[in-house]
Amino acid sequence: MRRNWLLNIQLIAIFGLVIFLYSFTSKRNEQRKISKPKIEFLNAESPFVTHEMVNNLLKEKFGGASTIKKENLDLKSIEQTLNKHSLIEDSEVYVSVDGKLKTVVKQKSPIARVFNNNTSFYIDYEGGKMPLSTNFSARVPLVYGQIDTAKNKGFVSLLQMIYNDDFLKKNIIGMQIQEDGSIIMKNRNYGYDIIFGRTIHMERKFNNYKAFFQKAVQDTLIGSYKSINLKFTTQVVCTKE
Template structure:
């Protein structure tokens, strides 16, 4: 019985020491000052943003200094500030065990560049408006014409199809939006117009175009055409 009593006291003592050490370490951790942050830009092959730009934004939210106690940090507010940047799609901000502030930033993905009178900007993958960057210019199709139609769900879907397909992404360099919502496209290496028509049966039309293109390249007749008409989903009509 006495042995059990002594054992219980020892266990309580050990538990008390553990709790004390945890509380002590936790307190020191909260008082620890944050060191200069590390910024990781996802997909840095398209450097619209730079770590320096994000660092400046972080420094602004931290009142000009990175010497801030961990307990005084509001990571949610810092994350929201980064997410509000017009080139940022999302971000994750956290503090590592060694007290380093880390930010993982995902940039927006442009799928087209719009020319609208005196204004120019990107349309991102989610269909939003994305400003140009002084650091990098994306190689995406140019969109012009009746721009009021360019934000429709169908047009954004069309631009996504082009962006996600390696052949189309490489070859389609321009889209003119007509007032009736139909689309005329330009190919990178040939002067003909691609009369795509309205944004219906889009995948079927693109499949028709790719099949036609592969055959016409082999026959070396593409330079002879002025118009490639994809309006009819069962055939491709060419005009010389």
């Protein structure tokens, strides 16, 4: 009986010690300051945003990650701060088991660069206005002309189609938006105008252009054309020099 009583006291003491150590460790863990953040970019091939820029955002908002105690860390607030940046599309922030603040940043993806008088900016994949970056310049089609048209859904869909197609992305380098909303495009390697027309039947027009281009290159006649008219969806009308 006495032996069982002593055993119970020992178990209670051990259990109490475990609880104390756990609480003490948890308290110290909460009071630990977060180490320097580790930053990862999902689309690192287009470095519009740098590690230094992300660190500076943290310093401006929180005084730097190294001054933040784990118990005071608000991951959602950090994400919201980063997501307000004009070059960042989304971010995910979390703390690893070893106390390191890790930040995964997805930058915005430009699909065109607009020139309007003395100003210039990108259009991102969602159709929003995206400022230029001093760190990196994207190779995207240059857009001139009636810039208000660049904001409509049809034109953004056109840019998305070019961006998502390897052939078009490589070959279409610029476009002029006319007063009536029609579009004239330029090819990277040849001087002819691509008269695209309005943003209707876009997939059919691009398919017609690809078929024309493949045949014209094989016939070695492509350099003699002045314009390629895609407005008539049943045929491609070419004008020579």
